Amino acid sequence: MTVDIRVIRAGQMYRYYLRETVVGDGRRPARTPLRVAQEQAGVPVGRWMGRGLAVLGLAPGEEVTEAQLRNLFGERGRHPYADRIEADRLAAGDSPKKAYRAGALGRRVTVTGVDFVFRPQPTIYLLWAFGDEEMRRVIEAAHERAIERVLEWIEDEVAVIRYGKDGIYRVRPPGGLVAARFRHYEARSGRPLLHDHLLLSVKGQRLDGKWGSVHTTALHENTVAASALYNELVAAEVCEALGLATEPRTVTLGRRPVMEIAGVPHELIRWTSRRSDQIAACLEELEHEYVTAVDDDGEPRFLPVVSERARAKLNAIAARKTRPPKQSARPLAQLRERWKASAILTSGVAADVITSLLEYARAAAAAIRARIAAVVDVALAAVDVTATVFVMNDGGRFHRRHLLAEARRHLALVLRGRRREPGLDDQVVAAAISTHCLDISEPKTVRGREAGYRLYTARWALSDLPARRRPPTPAPDPDRHPPTDPGEPAAPRPPGQDAGEWEIPRIPLQYDRAVLAGAVVREKLRTTTTAAVRGRAYDVVAHQQAAMPEQLLASPAAEPEHDDQDPGAGSPEAIDMTALRALRKSRTDVEALDLTADRLRNLQEVFAKAADDSLARARRRTNPDASTAHQVRRDDQQAHHPQDPGPHRGREAGH
Secondary structure: OOEEEEEEEOOHHHHHHHHOHHHOOOOOOOOOOHHHHHHHHOOOOOEEEOHHHHHHOOOOOOEOOHHHHHHHHHOOOEOOOHHHHHHHHHHOOOOHHHHHHHOEOOOOOOEEEEEEEEOOOHHHHHHHHHOOHHHHHHHHHHHHHHHHHHHHHHHHHHOOEEEOHHHOEEEOOOOOOOEEEEEEEEOOOOOEEEEEEEEEEOEEEOOOOOEEEEOHHHHHHOHHHHHHHHHHHHHHHHHHHHOOOEEEEOOOOOOOOEEEEOOOOHHHHHHHOHHHHHHHHHHHHHHHHHHHOEOOOOOEOOOOOEOHHHHHHHHHHHHHHOOOOOOOOOOHHHHHHHHHHHHHHHOOOOHHHHHOHHHHHHHHHHHHHHHOOOOOOHHHHHHHHHHHHHHHOHHHEEOHHHHHHHHHHHHHHHHOOOOOOOOHHHHHHHHHHHHHEEEOOOOOOOHHHOHHHOOEEEOOOHHHOOOOOOOOOOOOOOOOOOOOOOOOOOOOOOOOOOOOOOOOOEOOOOHHHHHHHHHHHHHHHHHHOHHHHHHHHHHHHHHHHHHOOHHHOOOOOOOHHHOOOOHHHOOOOOOOHHHHHHHHHHOOOHHHHOOOHHHHHHHHHHHHHHHHHHHHHHHHHHOHHHHOOOOOOHHHHHOOOOOOOOOOOOOOOOO
């Protein structure tokens, strides 16, 4: 995810934010005013955001002062101008107790806010780090607008104020919320990482004018949907402003691909992921200790395989163990010069590519936009979204927020950096719920009767979907015995093997099964109901084009002796681009394409052949000796294709 959430509590937690977070994650010198410390750190001042500012006498974009932060987040939820209000009431003759209450926003709370951390995809902040000043301003503006849109969505659809006995009454804050935004430029490793901390206050005003507290559980529950919305918005803003496009890239095998800016070398992402590589190496050590740990009787203490939940906990431990100390902050101009010099020397990417990164990305975008039609079929999207959510949630039960997050990911995959119509994600969710979901709610509370907390499952049976693969059973290895004494260190690694080379048994991840389930459900609907005829044509043409790697879609180059051949008289294996162009223009009536069963079958055969050819080319690239029988065309080598994934596990953790 590109949006993280953390609770802010009055006391030590707030002092940490005031000491480090507000000054660019550096170390604020003692007794140094906030504005001076921010200037020394080279980071901009904090800015206020949110529709609830007017009630508090603040304005959007106004500078955040230390006194305002202390009152709102450090003094258990007081008015940002509580000091001035209290002084005025004392001057008017009120008692100290009454004057103090005048500066309070309802009841005192321990949890005063949440910290949302927004960071764009690595390819976006790489363009921001290596581009010129104009590109930097464009990306920062897109980043800010995406944050504003996500905050508006939280205010309108997520945030609720609970009041009454046991919080029985729940209401949206009609006046909106208040947040302070602070910008940072680098990660703990010293590599570029554009990100903003949004300190969101839990205080909100109800319709009766009284102040209450926003339910933080709802904020936690919708973080994934907020992250998907931010990813979609910031990528669309950047792509539309700079003429770019996105592509899916697999970071970790078995996990969901991430949408990145096409044309940015994957080696640059690996260059920024030094921290992730450290976590990955430590995680291998922890997983080995996990599967070899025994109790006093010599019995395994844990499961013989690493489950997905155990892997997440071990990953958090690895992040803490490898967490480096924070470095002193530097001005952005100095950081950008140092980043470019370091990337040229250590990333393995040519210097002309780094200095002309925008041109390379635009060339890749032109190739993608020429071949992929940005057509969204709501009916088909509803099938994919429901199937994925159904498989990836334990027991096949889910809420609306799960469908919403997956719908936004689906739209980002299909549109490839293009802007979408407002409310299209809600249309996909509504179609999924009405057509493919079954309401299984048994509400016992008021919250359970709300639309956001209705419990759903798919209308299909689990027997209709592919069975989950059983976790591999490790074969006994005479060279790797578990320790007999729990006080002894973990078993030594086999000779000649480094960390990451052990064959640690892991439970397969669910995303691959979810993708296969979507295909199975689409095929079943296509053959059993006439309502899916409209989605059938889109499934074969547009959706497979949007989801398939670009190297599978590159049309064959014309042979020299056939240059004078009529393009319309091609071989029967050629993909009919006329249908794609008509589909791109119509965007509505795909049935007008009149795709017959023979043409659909022909298209399926073409896609299957293209996949086989791509696999053969990949094998020849990895084994040059095997390429003597068939020379790879120059056009195949120059055709745009996604960057090869590296071993890193995503963007920087624990910045």
